[in-house]
Amino acid sequence: MAEEKKKGFVAEFQEFIMRGNVMDLAVGVIIGGAFQSIINSLVNDIIMPCISAITGGIDFNNYFISLDGNKYATLEAAKEAGGATLNYGTFITVVINFLLMAIVIFLLVRSLNKLHDKLGKKKEEAPKPVKICPYCKSEINKDATKCPHCTSDVA
Template identity: 65%
Template sequence: MKNIINEFKEFIMRGNVLDMAVGVIIGGAFQKIIGSLVNDVIMPVISLVTGGVDFSNWFIALDGHHYASLAEAQAAKAATLNYGTFITQVINFLIMAFVIFMMVKIMNTLANKVKKPVEEVVEPETKVCPYCMSEIDIHATRCPHCTSKLSES
């Protein structure tokens, strides 16, 4: 039993488990922000553009009766196929995914602006012969143009 407890302690104390826990907590809070943006800002605009269509009342009553609203069908304990709710959730998902994509894109852009570009040191591939001033390979020990013997530096 002590072995299991020790293994559990080791598992919990790993950095990736703590990072994951923090990510889940922040993700939950972030989901509330995105949910509010979608439900309180974007969906009313979509509703205005679509003429006030309420997808949540699009359903099929499986008992063969006609109900004026989903709430009425549920109050009658009728089995319903709620395809409007599914459409709403798909739209919410797509909007949330797009908003998250844009936020990550903005954060990456800001992170790239903060980073200083690393200047790449390029080693020279040629040098100039001190006798004839011709450009020659950096590793040459004799100039191919004037045949002068070059120093090894």
């Protein structure tokens, strides 16, 4: 009996894994990981240097609080000394990464929705020929002789 449960579990797990939405989710996670590296490069290599130039050379990554009471010139120096630090500048960079990724994804989804709407308007379906059941008032196919909802005979 325990063997039957095991086979049932394995079969159930295989069915779950092979569903289309699980596979789509896996592909989405992989693409999201690749997309994240692009956004990180955009933030670290393009946007943060521009912000640094505009603000007079501010480097957010060197904004930290030393928790051991010592003063360090840079975050690297604090790490080399083994001091505990609260890295709020790195947090600011990560928040900027998140906001930029959210904006890019929003613009991408918005563009895809507009494209979908344009294509959807071109392919408008002809209305299906229906009639109303005189008994339950449900829409049924015009060729139906029996209502699928109330099972009444329809002329």
